[in-house]
Amino acid sequence: MNGLHPLAWWAWAMALALAAARAPGVWAVTAVLAGVVLVVAVRAGEAPMARLFPAYLLLGVAIVVARVLFHVLVGIKPPGPVLLDLPTVRGPDWAVGVHLLGPVTTTGLATAAAAGFQLATLVVCFGAASALADPRRALRAVPGAVHRLGTAVVIAVSVTPQIATAAATVRRAQRLRGRPERGWRAVRATAMPVFTDALDRSLALAASMDARGFARSTGPRDRLTGPVLAGALVALALGAYGLLAGPAGVGSVVALLAGTAAATAALVLAGRRVHRTRYRPDRWGGPETRVAASGALAAVLALLGPRLGDERAGLVALLVLAAAAAPALGGLTAAPGAGPRLALPEAAR
Amino acid sequence: MTQAPARTPARPAERTGRRRVRPGVRTGVALALASVVGAVAFAWPLLLRPEGPLVQAEATPVLLAGVLVVVLLVTAVALDDGTLDAKAVAVLGLLAAVGSVLRPLSAGTAGVELVFLTIVLGGRVLGPAFGFALGSTTLVASALLTGGVGPWLPYQMLGASWVGLGAGLLPRRVRGRAEVAMLAGYGAVASVVYGLAMDFSFWPFAVGLGTGLSFVPGDALGANLHRFAVYVAATSLGWDVGRAVTTVVGLALLGAPALRALRRTAARARFAPGGTPGDTPDEGAVQGARTALATTRRPRHADAHDEG
């Protein structure tokens, strides 16, 4: 199983999302977008989720288009050079009395498009993380404290295609009965055998798991974990509320960080009870650190950008692009034997 | 499986096993607190004050999604204690798989409706904590398989988990047709509320702050809600209603046999909390062992102990 640790890609992508959200101008946002697309194009390769990335790009386009449309339809138009002189229609009173349409100015349009573009880039960063981070490795890296729920997710992911096939088989078999039911009876006739079969499978699966030693936690129940969990939640609640409502920004951020730290502590504490080893644990190595660092660098540059002044916006954008796209270079310069760095099917070798 | 309390001695573990995964205190507290944070995250525009640091950031839901990820992780740690044994995990996984199959079937209509069927049914039969876990697990599994992960996923997970939690909290004694009707009604309400909640939390994200239908921080609550209502009516009301209708129809059609199948499985599974042999002995082991020992010593009572 090749490729990087999924957390590395997520760290990189989230840092870039932060950069896009706080970017000082359209050029910086474009730089982030370009960097993201470049890296995905070079590194995604045969990843199972790589096919979905174009859908995210389309979603981004849709967000921009939606913003522009909303602006044209119901936006409060700022003054400026008029692009489209549409009549102002006053909406009915039950509909808030909003002013529909109205003269569309370039300023307004540009602002709306820019805001949409920023959010679209944000979404594309998430898409890049989905495409690059291998979900198989992510599922194997589930920490011990939540390994039962993690196992449930693994089971769900493994069994879903079989259930889909079973549904097709049942549908086919119903035809053998000579009366392919129509309408609601068809739904019942197809769904119930599949459902009961899934439930029977679950018990057989459980027997197999049990007989192989599943959930053999042999430590005393920890008295500390509960309060730590509660504390983490309280801190998160306070931090989120403070960030939204209160003036004290720093305090809220501290509360959020404290909550996260407490959550990590609870994870470790609860994980100590679980005696379980990993077959091939994922290592966080040099490449992972480099990828995460490049994302962090891009974020820092974007945050510091405004301090350098507007005239340097182009330079800032270029630097952001360089930092964001750095992982792509890793793919290009990798040794021939090492990439595309995802497991090929044995049969294809 | 019907109970036969008169024939078995008064050891509660020996009666027909609990069908629900009973949560401990820790889990209850965690779920309550998590719901508080969730409420903050969903209703964040209402809490926004003009002097707050985030008032200009339309990407707030993304930040709050990050907070929700930590919250969900914490809740997962609270849920993932000794009460989940192999059977509970397997049933959870399989029900999540069924939900993941249902999800892309409704593609073209916002794609989430049918998922609530399994979540509501699972929560009803197996309890509120299980329902909560089922909601999250189904959404995660289906995201990994089909949808990919986006900033809306933690919101969807929490929303679906609440649907499962609510289904588990409905009155227990209702059975038969009334039960199906109650679940269908609950499903309809839950679908609409889910849709509204998702719309609300992503409202500024979708529309921005400078339109006639936008949220205006600091404005009167009534005016903001009015604008929200118009926004919903204009954009996603059709989807929300469609989702509600599909859920109701699905529950009406499949509710009764599915409930029976689930209850049968739960009875066969007889979820017994699997603690550690150290402090709280595993009830399943105890009842199995006790039964075996008891009947070995008093073989003539073997017939009376057939529940086990």
Next chain:
Amino acid sequence: MTALLLDRVGVTYPGAATPTLRDVTLAVPEGELCLVVGPTGSGKSTLLRAACGLVPHFTGGTLTGRVVVAGRDTRDHLPRDLADVVGVVGQDPAAGFVTGTVEDELAYAMEQLGVPPATMRTRVEQVLDLLGLASVRGRALADLSGGEQQRVAIGSVLTAGPRVLLLDEPTSALDPAAAEEVLAALTRLVHDLGLTVVVAEHRLERVVQYADHVVVVRPDGTVVDGDPERMLADVAGAPPIVELGRWAGWVPLPLSVRDARRRAAGLRADLGHLAPPAPEDAPAVAATLLRARGVHVHHGSGPVGRPLWRTARPGAVVHAVRGVDLEVGAGEVVAVMGRNGAGKSSLLWALSGAGRRSAGAVAVAADAGGISPGAPDGTAAGEAVLDPAAVAPDEARRHVALVPHDPAALLFRERVADELADADADARPGAAAAVLAEPAALAVQLAARPRVLLLDEPTRGLDYPAKRRLTALLRRHAADGGAVVVSSHDVEFVAETADRVVVLAGGEVVADGPAARVLTASPTFAPQVARVLHPVPVLTVDALRRALGAAS
């Protein structure tokens, strides 16, 4: 040393009126291959589950007596505590897979037991070599064949290092070659590693020669055990070799083909002196009931929800059936054989009209006359034929009906009585146990009175008496003027039932002829009696009796 000890064990499931096992006392010595036999539903699975602690901790119910496995009492130990000494593989190995790839599945048990990573790596390599899985180590579990899946399931419990291995019907769904591989692996475990392997099986013909110890579970729940020769002399469901031995009066009973051949020298000589026994007479084909010409079946890409672990490229198309011609006449029972993946199921589905057919024609006689043998594609001179894919399913079902591989898919009412009432058949009495799914599906399909009956692997999970009943039913259907096409791995069943055998490989027909000729032409397909009496072409003990009876 005793690997498995049961001391006056009785098991009653919750809600059951009678105990499944009664007063079982059994001691399985270490290092033996122990075979558990008995009629369907008699409690073989329960015995295995009791041996690993799943009964009563997992399934509930009452367990009386004592079960000690590898020195540990199941009263004090949960199944998860026994995982390092006992491994159990259930009837459907694919249903027990937790992960997505072979290596992860092998390592799963060790992860749960907390084995250090270095040891895990070594053990995985050893098990891969032991079971011959090294070539598929990186593959997705869903891509494996039945035999490979079975071996992975065995490997997944083997890595934990147990001393006792319990297997429930490991070869029931496998074709002969895959079954041989699994059995070879098991014997290697017993002989090389000294494990104790307990196998519950219906299809005894392959496994009985390796067994050191046989446990017979009687329908009333009691158990007797002992040497294979002694136990099999009395048991109702016995493999053909044992039946041959009983009939010929050989003592002790031969268990392998080699032993039987040594005893059968005299018998072969007797038979050689007679006129060669007439092969199962192909009944004079009265009329062709079903004719298929040039049938092709393509299967497209994967189902909803692309699986994460599949390694097949999306959009790959499988050409399952390539240009098959088949004619089936009234009164014929035709068996379709071939290894897994040869296209047997696809062919039957295409013939029934309910499955995909990419090319070719299928014609089914629509009236009593039948299709005249030589006419191309029917519709000559006023014959009524129909294409089952072109007419409504209701109509098609009256002429050709298929009982699919998974009979439960056909049934969706909650009780068998409802199903049968629904199918306009007389309600049959009996409990709706899962084991009756096959006959129930068969009953449902027969209710439409089709002339051509298609069955896809009907013998999975059936014991010898049930198979004999099925044989009788199918032969009666053929004798009444109908036709039967049955696909099966089970050579013995085919030898008893079929007049004609068609062999498929890679989607193409490679042999088509009278059963006696085709089955004796190749060693893989030869039934045991034929192998013992080679070169005399006798397929079954009944045929042997008839041949000698006719001669005397």
